[in-house]
Each structure stands twice: as C-alpha cells, then as structure tokens.
Amino acid sequence: MCDSQACTTMASAPTRRLFLRMSGASAFAAALTGNLAVAAEPIVLPKPQNALSPDAAATSLMEGNARYVSGVTRRHDFVHEREALNNGQNPFAAVLSCADSRIAPEYAFDSARGDLFVTRVAGNFVNGDVLGSLEYAVVVLNVPIILVLGHDRCGAVDAAVKVATKEATYPGMIHSLVTTMLPAVEKVKGKTTNLLDAAIAQNVRDSMANLVAQSAIIQEAKKAGKLKVIGGVYRLSTGKVDLLES
Structure with missing residues (x-):
C-alpha cells in the first residue's frame, strides 16, 4: 500500500509520460507536415523566361547574336537583374568558350546576367574541370543546351598547327595545353587549303564529341531529349557566330 501522496504521484506518472509522448508525436507530425508543405510549393525560377526547350534555347542564342x-x-x-538573381540562377544555356579577350559570350549573344553559364579555357577544349562545370550546369541548373564556341584566328589552335607543321615548342604548361588540340589539326591536315580555319572548326567538333563521349550525365540528358550539344565559330571581324554541323 502507499500513502495518498505517493499513490497520486504513481498514478499521474503514466499520464505525464503519455502526454509527453503525444506532445512529441504532435510536434513531429507538425514538423513533417510543414516540411511536406514546403516541398509541395512550386519552385519559383529567378528568370522564368529562361525555362526553354533545347530548340528554343538555340533560337534565343542566335537571335541574340543577330542583335549583336x-x-x-x-x-x-x-x-532588377541583381534582385532577381540574388537567391539563385537558371541560365538557359551553357557555353564552353575560348579564353581570348576579344570574345565575350554574354555580349556576343546579347544576353543578360543569369542567362549563360560560361566556362572558358584557351582553345575551348574539354578537360576534367570543364567537364565537371558543364555537368553541374546540366544536373543542377538544368540547362537545355551546351554551345562549344570557337573563333577564327585562334592563337591556341594556331600554336597547335605550328607544333604539327614546324615542330614548334612552347614554355611551361603552354606546350601541354597546345598539344591537346593536335588531334584536330591532324584530322584535317592535307585536306584543306586553310589549315588553321579547318583545325579551328574541327577542334570545336572534337570538343562537342568529347563532352558526350566522356560524360554519362550529358549522354543521358541528350538521349532523353532534355539537352542539345551544338558548336559554332565566332567571327572576330563581324561578331557573327556560324553554327557547325556536328
């Protein structure tokens, strides 16, 4: 037997435990419901006009280039652009461009901030860093198109031509960079009267092919019809971008 106070304490203990369990369960349910409600909310894109199909994205690029x-x-x-992009981005295209200072993809396609996801390297070739950056654009940013953009009179490709035809050498890491473009030169050597122009175009095509061949992510997005990979050559004298057949 117990005294009245002890019995009261013992009898009320299960009630308190039950209350705490129910309170905890209610709190968990409320939190879960809140999370589900948040998850169910539609995603608000910073630039809704950039949600384009691959074909529409290509058209938008070329219309912008025509304006330029x-x-x-x-x-x-x-x-307004700063305010819209403060908390995120949804570009409508990714661009792999040469690092040449005379080319600015944002200008060449008359695009605004938040429109293009641009990766640049001398010679616009594909390496691990470039590939990872463009995979990010595809997986995270859902870009519908990747453009490989070369340009005429490209110094990097011209250096590769000199390696192939004159056994030229270059200091430091420059030579290593230049030799990545040798396959493009070798493919067109002896088949054209303008080796530099042909090598520039072939280098763009090689980069397009390498993006697809070296990335399962890009392959799958392309196969699903969510992504196009295109190539073009920028003309320094006019600013015009000529698209290439793959």
Whole structure:
C-alpha cells in the first residue's frame, strides 16, 4: 500500500509520460507536415523566361547574336537583374568558350546576367574541370543546351598547327595545353587549303564529341531529349557566330 501522496504521484506518472509522448508525436507530425508543405510549393525560377526547350534555347542564342551583329542590342536593367538573381540562377544555356579577350559570350549573344553559364579555357577544349562545370550546369541548373564556341584566328589552335607543321615548342604548361588540340589539326591536315580555319572548326567538333563521349550525365540528358550539344565559330571581324554541323 502507499500513502495518498505517493499513490497520486504513481498514478499521474503514466499520464505525464503519455502526454509527453503525444506532445512529441504532435510536434513531429507538425514538423513533417510543414516540411511536406514546403516541398509541395512550386519552385519559383529567378528568370522564368529562361525555362526553354533545347530548340528554343538555340533560337534565343542566335537571335541574340543577330542583335549583336546589327548593333541593336537590348537595354539591360542591372538593378532588377541583381534582385532577381540574388537567391539563385537558371541560365538557359551553357557555353564552353575560348579564353581570348576579344570574345565575350554574354555580349556576343546579347544576353543578360543569369542567362549563360560560361566556362572558358584557351582553345575551348574539354578537360576534367570543364567537364565537371558543364555537368553541374546540366544536373543542377538544368540547362537545355551546351554551345562549344570557337573563333577564327585562334592563337591556341594556331600554336597547335605550328607544333604539327614546324615542330614548334612552347614554355611551361603552354606546350601541354597546345598539344591537346593536335588531334584536330591532324584530322584535317592535307585536306584543306586553310589549315588553321579547318583545325579551328574541327577542334570545336572534337570538343562537342568529347563532352558526350566522356560524360554519362550529358549522354543521358541528350538521349532523353532534355539537352542539345551544338558548336559554332565566332567571327572576330563581324561578331557573327556560324553554327557547325556536328
């Protein structure tokens, strides 16, 4: 037997434990419901106009380039762009471009901030860092198109031509960089009267092929119809981008 106070304490203990369990369960349920509610909310894209199909993205790029060539470009609202992009990005295209200072993809396609995800390296070739960057653009940013952008009179490809035809050598890591473009030169050597132009175009095609061949992510997105990989050559004298057949 117990005294009245002890019995009261013992009798109330299960009630308190039950209350605590129920309170904890209610809190968990509320938290879970809240999380589900948040998850169910539609994703608000920073730039909804950038949610394009691969074909529409290609059209948008070339329309922008036509504006750039004509000199009649759009006026950009930098303040509004900063506000819209403060918490995220959803570019409509990824670009692998040469690092040449005379080429600015954002200008060449009359695009605004947040429109293009640009990776640049001299010679616009594919290495591990470039591939990882573009895979990020495909998987995380859901870009519908990748453009490999070369340009005429490319110094990196010209250096590769000199290695192939004159056994030229270059200091430091420059020679290593240049030799990555030798396969493109060798493929067209002896088949053209303008080796440099042909090698520039072939180098773009090789980079397009390497992106697909070396990345399961890009392969799968392309096979699913979610992604296109295209190539082009920028003309320094006019600003025009000529698309290449793959």
